[in-house]
Amino acid sequence: MISRVTNQTLMRSAQRNLQTNMAQLAQLQEQASSRKAITRPSDDPGGTASALRVRAELRAAEQYGRNIADGDAWLTTIDSAFSATNALMRKVRDLTVQGANEGTMSPAAKEAIAVELDGLKTELLAQANTKYMGRSVFAGNSDQPAAFTADADGDIVHVGSDGTVERRVNAESTVRVDADGAAVFGTGGDSVFALIDTIVQDLRDPAAEPISAHLDAIDDRVNAILGQQASAGARLAQIERAEEANVEQAGALEIQRSGIEDIDLGRVILDLKMQEVSYQAALAVTARVLQPTLMDFLR
Numbered sequence: 001m002i003s004r005v006t007n008q009t010l011m012r013s014a015q016r017n018l019q020t021n022m023a024q025l026a027q028l029q030e031q032a033s034s035r036k037a038i039t040r041p042s043d044d045p046g047g048t049a050s051a052l053r054v055r056a057e058l059r060a061a062e063q064y065g066r067n068i069a070d071g072d073a074w075l076t077t078i079d080s081a082f083s084a085t086n087a088l089m090r091k092v093r094d095l096t097v098q099g100a101n102e103g104t105m106s107p108a109a110k111e112a113i114a115v116e117l118d119g120l121k122t123e124l125l126a127q128a129n130t131k132y133m134g135r136s137v138f139a140g141n142s143d144q145p146a147a148f149t150a151d152a153d154g155d156i157v158h159v160g161s162d163g164t165v166e167r168r169v170n171a172e173s174t175v176r177v178d179a180d181g182a183a184v185f186g187t188g189g190d191s192v193f194a195l196i197d198t199i200v201q202d203l204r205d206p207a208a209e210p211i212s213a214h215l216d217a218i219d220d221r222v223n224a225i226l227g228q229q230a231s232a233g234a235r236l237a238q239i240e241r242a243e244e245a246n247v248e249q250a251g252a253l254e255i256q257r258s259g260i261e262d263i264d265l266g267r268v269i270l271d272l273k274m275q276e277v278s279y280q281a282a283l284a285v286t287a288r289v290l291q292p293t294l295m296d297f298l299r
Helices: 007-034 045-099 107-128 181-185 192-204 211-261 265-289 294-298
Strands: 148-150 156-158 166-168 174-176
Touching: 007 265, 045 107, 045 166, 045 181, 045 192, 045 211, 107 181, 107 192, 156 181, 174 211, 181 211, 192 211
Parallel strands: none
Antiparallel strands: 148 156, 166 174
């Protein structure tokens, strides 16, 4: 059976084809101007879902990056405090060895050493109360203004908490970024501050025990500080590895996002030119095929 094709059928078909060509041309123009393959979810529902997933992972990676940067700053601050503390403790030991020379030290010389040790104690207390962004790095997760302070008897005690400060560096792991002030400097009668007070007191007391008796206690405290510094150094290395992994992951996610959302501008411009030619040809062909007739004028 032969189908009957009327002018109305031709016009509707031509109009439909022209509208399709025009829609494709408009879409390519929009992509070329926005440089985005997806400007609204209806353009590509599957691609939109993938883009949302990748963007969520990118935001998480960015947050991990901020956590890593903050943790790195904490641990770098702690490492600097440890370095200064070790230098001060070496000076304390040198002065103690010097003060142990009973036969050659006059009372005035011992007093000078005692005064210098008092100054070193003050400097050690400043290191013990090192802060980063207003928070003491040796106070745990406490909000106390200082990790160490003097009690009613004048003894320096640790007032920080046993809780730790941690930063999440990826979806699976966290890293501790503070240091245990009580383990580093001791607290109460077992602290390095009490030890220096005892050395100073014995230097000023002719009847006190030999100053050299305190060298083992100094060495024990130095070893404790070095052990805590090694632990902080290991965590700093972990933070640095996490930073490298985070940068790589963020780069990979950005490539995925770009592959889903962004366009190849050169290809889109080429497609746009081809679509323009196609649309112009469709207009020309339609104009030749659908010539006006006498009936169009009579109506």
